[in-house]
Amino acid sequence: MSDRRREDGPEPSAYRATTDAASDEGDGATAVVELRGVTKEYRSASETVVALDDVDFAVRPGEFVAVVGPSGSGKSTMLNVLGLLDVPTHGEQYLQGRDVTDLTDADQTDARKRAIGFVFQDFHLIPTLTATENVELPTLFDGGVAGSDEDATARARDLLSRVGLGDRLDHDPTQLSGGQKQRVAIARALVNRPALVLADEPTGNLDRETGTTILEEFRRICDDGVSVVAVTHDDLVTRFADRTVELVDGVVREREASEPSGLATSADGGEDETDAGDHEDSHDGTTDDGTDDHGDRP
Numbered sequence: 001m002s003d004r005r006r007e008d009g010p011e012p013s014a015y016r017a018t019t020d021a022a023s024d025e026g027d028g029a030t031a032v033v034e035l036r037g038v039t040k041e042y043r044s045a046s047e048t049v050v051a052l053d054d055v056d057f058a059v060r061p062g063e064f065v066a067v068v069g070p071s072g073s074g075k076s077t078m079l080n081v082l083g084l085l086d087v088p089t090h091g092e093q094y095l096q097g098r099d100v101t102d103l104t105d106a107d108q109t110d111a112r113k114r115a116i117g118f119v120f121q122d123f124h125l126i127p128t129l130t131a132t133e134n135v136e137l138p139t140l141f142d143g144g145v146a147g148s149d150e151d152a153t154a155r156a157r158d159l160l161s162r163v164g165l166g167d168r169l170d171h172d173p174t175q176l177s178g179g180q181k182q183r184v185a186i187a188r189a190l191v192n193r194p195a196l197v198l199a200d201e202p203t204g205n206l207d208r209e210t211g212t213t214i215l216e217e218f219r220r221i222c223d224d225g226v227s228v229v230a231v232t233h234d235d236l237v238t239r240f241a242d243r244t245v246e247l248v249d250g251v252v253r254e255r256e257a258s259e260p261s262g263l264a265t266s267a268d269g270g271e272d273e274t275d276a277g278d279h280e281d282s283h284d285g286t287t288d289d290g291t292d293d294h295g296d297r298p
């Protein structure tokens, strides 16, 4: 979590609304989302696959958590459950302190729209809409920004400016680079002021340098109190995350900070020269030499 945010106190968030009172885990921290003893089984006539096996997992406000693990270990299943896109077979789930385990489909959709934004590997932008229209899209189904009477177009433009695309507002996705498309997708994920952003391989289609700019964007989001959970095979993501959890055969375990990742190194196979170390030790918006690495963006 950001030291800067703690020092600065409760500034109004540029990205998200104040959340409802959520459960206190006993250490003063509030879980944005929590799984308690969650098991997810896929049953067919011939077999039952246990994709998640008695998983306990909680994310605090402003925390950036990377979820890694081998193919088939349950990462996508966990992201779908966290995003209220799939329901646990057993166990309990809380969103901002509210028990969402047994919500109706309609209530689940409502909770998802109000609290969760999604970012995908292949951006999922509508090619015939401008960047601004793509960001506005989630608000169109709800008659505006969730829980607010804010003008959706103005909010979309503001968010695009915040992610460095103030000069690309009316471009369509075919006129944008991969990194720019992903930043549009991040702005879209933030439009309804979510407490939680779920990202599925957010750097998967990006080169290392562009991936770094996207991860810096996630860090800025977290600095503003929004939590990010990213499923990834990319070692770079784990370097920017506050912590990494590993799934193996549906069982989750926390990875120690000192533990080697075991993931692939740089995309070109060479030695890793990323500046992510600046972020590992200091999530406060400054690099080790004290310069501001946030540019003039929030």
Ligand SMILES: Nc1ncnc2c1ncn2[C@@H]1O[C@H](COP(=O)(O)OP(=O)(O)OP(=O)(O)O)[C@@H](O)[C@H]1O
Pocket (backbone or CB within 6 Å): 042, 043, 049, 050, 051, 069, 070, 071, 072, 073, 074, 075, 076, 077, 078
């Ligand atoms: N709809 C489904 N029906 C049956 N089995 C499923 C379904 N979805 C996933 N599974 C199984 O659940 C297990 C976990 O799958 P999941 O997609 O969550 O893994 P993953 O870690 O995301 O894999 P990858 O890294 O390859 O995307 C796998 O054994 C998979 O075959």
